[in-house]
Amino acid sequence: MQPRSVCELKKQVVIPKPKLLKPENDPLHIIKTRKITHGRPATIAGPMVRYSKLPFRQLCRQYDADIVYSPMILAREYVRNGNARLADFSTNDEDTPLIVQVGVNNVADLLKFVEMVAPYCDGVGINCGCPIKEQVREGIGCALIYNAELLCEMVSAVKSKYGDSLRLETKIRIHDDYEQTVSLCKSLCDAGVDWITIHGRTRTTRSSQPVNLEAIRYIVEKIQEKKVPVVANGDCFKRADVDAIAEFTKVDGVMAVRGLLANPALFSGYETCPWSCVEKFWYYTLEYGGLPYQLLQHHLYCMLENMNLERRLLKEMMSIKSTGELIDWFDTRFDFKRFGEAGWAEASAVPYRVDK
Numbered sequence: 001m002q003p004r005s006v007c008e009l010k011k012q013v014v015i016p017k018p019k020l021l022k023p024e025n026d027p028l029h030i031i032k033t034r035k036i037t038h039g040r041p042a043t044i045a046g047p048m049v050r051y052s053k054l055p056f057r058q059l060c061r062q063y064d065a066d067i068v069y070s071p072m073i074l075a076r077e078y079v080r081n082g083n084a085r086l087a088d089f090s091t092n093d094e095d096t097p098l099i100v101q102v103g104v105n106n107v108a109d110l111l112k113f114v115e116m117v118a119p120y121c122d123g124v125g126i127n128c129g130c131p132i133k134e135q136v137r138e139g140i141g142c143a144l145i146y147n148a149e150l151l152c153e154m155v156s157a158v159k160s161k162y163g164d165s166l167r168l169e170t171k172i173r174i175h176d177d178y179e180q181t182v183s184l185c186k187s188l189c190d191a192g193v194d195w196i197t198i199h200g201r202t203r204t205t206r207s208s209q210p211v212n213l214e215a216i217r218y219i220v221e222k223i224q225e226k227k228v229p230v231v232a233n234g235d236c237f238k239r240a241d242v243d244a245i246a247e248f249t250k251v252d253g254v255m256a257v258r259g260l261l262a263n264p265a266l267f268s269g270y271e272t273c274p275w276s277c278v279e280k281f282w283y284y285t286l287e288y289g290g291l292p293y294q295l296l297q298h299h300l301y302c303m304l305e306n307m308n309l310e311r312r313l314l315k316e317m318m319s320i321k322s323t324g325e326l327i328d329w330f331d332t333r334f335d336f337k338r339f340g341e342a343g344w345a346e347a348s349a350v351p352y353r354v355d356k
């Protein structure tokens, strides 16, 4: 029998209805109240094509990510192709608050996409930042920041259908001329967007160049009267960066991406990835399944890379070719007693090693 994603299985037994968001699952409520209730901006694990799959999302939540994104899913494929649906999105009841990010270039595909994913997430985010040429050529990703009319039409189509039962976000890049970004943001606010994430780079800025926080600050100030929350994205690599970015730009939330890939415990204040994080990642990966081997291996590489291990060990790990062998390798190379003795199923019931 063909494997099915959790999402598909759920569809067999329930007829999805638009749900009413509870405050604890409502990303907008979280963004608006984090400062008041926790004295800090909302912490957000941003979208990463290939990487932000269910086990990684749950890992980030364990380490204080308030809201977590799926990778960008292309609406065109998802709404037309059952195999794409199986490959692109799986979820479960613990996978909340979740924003499913979509790459889309027309209202019809977006509405169909939202209809399919709305019962399984708390919000949808439109990708308006992807600079990859093939996507931009098709009017997806970054192309949308130059097509405000279409983008706003898409936002208002979703919001007028779903109201407050589903949140809608747009993740944009900045323009060379900040006034263009200000104008786009104002139009998005008028179209009903719930919050805007601003990645402080232009279409052509590379991620090796520093993020432009001045631009974000400028835009936030200019759209203040709209009272729509803004999240800053770019170069958040440690917990202190969250506060520094929020303080400087006056945003309501901070999104990290590459920082979390290397250290999913970043928001909890760990300077480098703690060992407990590696153990938990293993746990979620085996519990939830669905990660292709190379992705599992690369996640582990990213985490271990900055953990002061001998390079020889990393090289050895990268030469391993299957999940079974990798488990054996971890068992022999590290103190993996907890899972080794208790077994994977029971391991979740015992407290994890705390490295703090």
Ligand SMILES: Cc1cc2nc3c(=O)[nH]c(=O)nc-3n(C[C@H](O)[C@H](O)[C@H](O)COP(=O)(O)O)c2cc1C
Pocket: 046, 047, 048, 049, 051, 071, 072, 101, 127, 128, 129, 130, 171, 199, 207, 233, 234, 235, 236, 255, 256, 257, 258, 259
């Ligand atoms: C491996 C990888 C995959 C990414 N995939 C997406 C994506 O699916 N959607 C998106 O909006 N941005 C994507 N991005 C961009 C990030 O979300 C983010 O905007 C960028 O990395 C800047 O944030 P950072 O400095 O915290 O990494 C991706 C970035 C990386 C490194």
